[in-house]
Amino acid sequence: MPKHGKKYDEAFKLIEKNKLYDPEEAVDIVKKTASAKFDETVEVAVRLGVDPKHADQQVRGAVVLPHGTGKTKTVLVFAKGEKAKEAEAAGADFIGAEDMVEKIQGGWTDFDVAVATPDMMGMVGKLGKILGPKGLMPNPKVGTVTMDITRALSEIKAGKIEYRTDKAGNIHAPIGKVSFDADKLAGNFFTLLDTLIKVKPAAAKGQYLRGITLSTTMGPGVKVNPLKAQGGKKE
Known part of the structure; x- marks a missing residue:
């Protein structure tokens, strides 16, 4: 097991093991666990019930996050x-x-x-x-x-991000910075999740949203309840 720093360990204590958090609650915890000296990026990892080996199950596209990403793109x-x-x-x-x-x-x-x-x-x-x-x-x-x-x-x-499944069927995407208001991070989160649900491949079988984790650049992951991530508030 890799050794983490004191700040990481302190942050990890704020997270209940094996608990699936509501999205808004997860956002609040992620903001609290950020301990780096820079404005960390808040990232979401979504495990989808797809097999990317099949072309008709690959998920790829782009979405404009309503509150931007906090990064100006060149x-x-x-x-x-x-x-x-x-x-x-x-x-x-x-x-x-x-x-x-x-x-x-x-x-x-x-x-x-x-x-x-x-x-x-x-x-x-x-x-x-x-x-x-x-x-x-x-x-x-x-x-x-x-x-x-x-x-x-x-x-x-304005904050357009691209998303695509990796070989394991996961999507990783930034949804803002730790300095964002919790409501703005939640708004970006729900916009991304709604988009992923809309582009669900017809060939995907079984549960589509299999796992969702929120984290900051340097912080531990917070697991989000997939059922609560669907059809949430947008703004």
Whole structure:
């Protein structure tokens, strides 16, 4: 067993072992257990009743959290001409075409999200081996391959997050910072959970929400009652 620090151990004492908490209660405890000197990210891990080996049971998409994530994202847009001008007006941090492809091939990946117009994907496709493993490849499923650059940028800057199942059928996503009001964290939590329920694959059998854990970057996990996580308050 790894040894944890004194603050972690103190935080762990606030959590009842094997108890499934209501979401709002879990949020309160997670805020209390945060002990780092920086503003920790609050994360949710959801274990879904899916088998991601089957393409029809993979869960992937994006959702705009109503209260943002507390992190400003750096956005690169692959576009030319009028769409490049639109990207600039909409607040893109980096804009380019062949020049950006070459820069990335040279090892530069100093951005959080990449957006591309569909006509650029032939060129951007060359970057699959670099951007794919980092989760930075533009994808129409999450709205990052689009002609509506203005909308894509405004959603990303407002707090849009991507989610996808890992090999074990788990989804990990940030829902804000410890400094957020509890109501805002709960609002983001319910928005994410509602979205995951809406995109439940038809092929998924049995219980869909199998386990939910809330935690901070450095803190212990708090288990949430999956039944109470459905259809909660949004704001």
